[in-house]
Amino acid sequence: MAVPHPAPASRPAPLDELSLEVVELVGAVVARYHEEYERAAAEHALTGAQARLLALLARGPMPMRRIAEHLKCEPSNVTGIVDRLESRGLVERRADPGDRRVKIAFATEQGEATAQSLRGGLEFAREPLAELAPEERTHLRDLLRRILGAGAVE
Incomplete structure (x- = not known):
């Protein structure tokens, strides 16, 4: 009796030339963003x-474990980063009133100001985006949200 072979895994269809070009352009934008972000941080x-952690906390306080999830790193790494930011007066942490075992980190006023300055220091997109009409920027934003999926940007 012949042993049945498992069905081969279906492979996604190869990308067409236009999709490949879009992927390459998105990659170039991401690379440029990271370069600018590192420069602004420095x-x-x-x-x-x-x-990145400071920018995240500027949007609101967050438990340490959730920060690690957002940054895609180990909680112990977050502790070290928060320690360094806390020593500079940019971040504070407190026990969660609902569960004293959980530590909540938040940006101080100085931290929020620094995060705002960092965001303003990202120059590479300012001029190209300014050349787009508001409707075009809105359409671009909506397309990027759609690509990322609902709820991808909190």
Whole structure:
């Protein structure tokens, strides 16, 4: 009796030339964003990871474990980053009133100001985006949200 072979895994269809070009362009934008972000962070004597964490907390307080999820790193790494930001007066942490075992980190006023300055220091997109009409920027934003999926940007 013959042993049945499992069905081969279906492969996604190869990307067409236009889709490949879009992927390459998105990659170039991401690379440029990271370069600018690292430069802006360095102007504030921050590492890229510190700047990303600070930007995240500028949107609101967050438990340490959730920060690790957002930054896609281990909670122990977050602790070290928060320690360094806390020593500079940019971040504070407190026990969660609902569960004293959970630590909540938040940006101080100085931290929020630094995060705002970092965001303003990202120059590469300012001029190209300014050349787009508001409707075009809205359409671009909506397309990017659609590509990322609902709820991808919090």
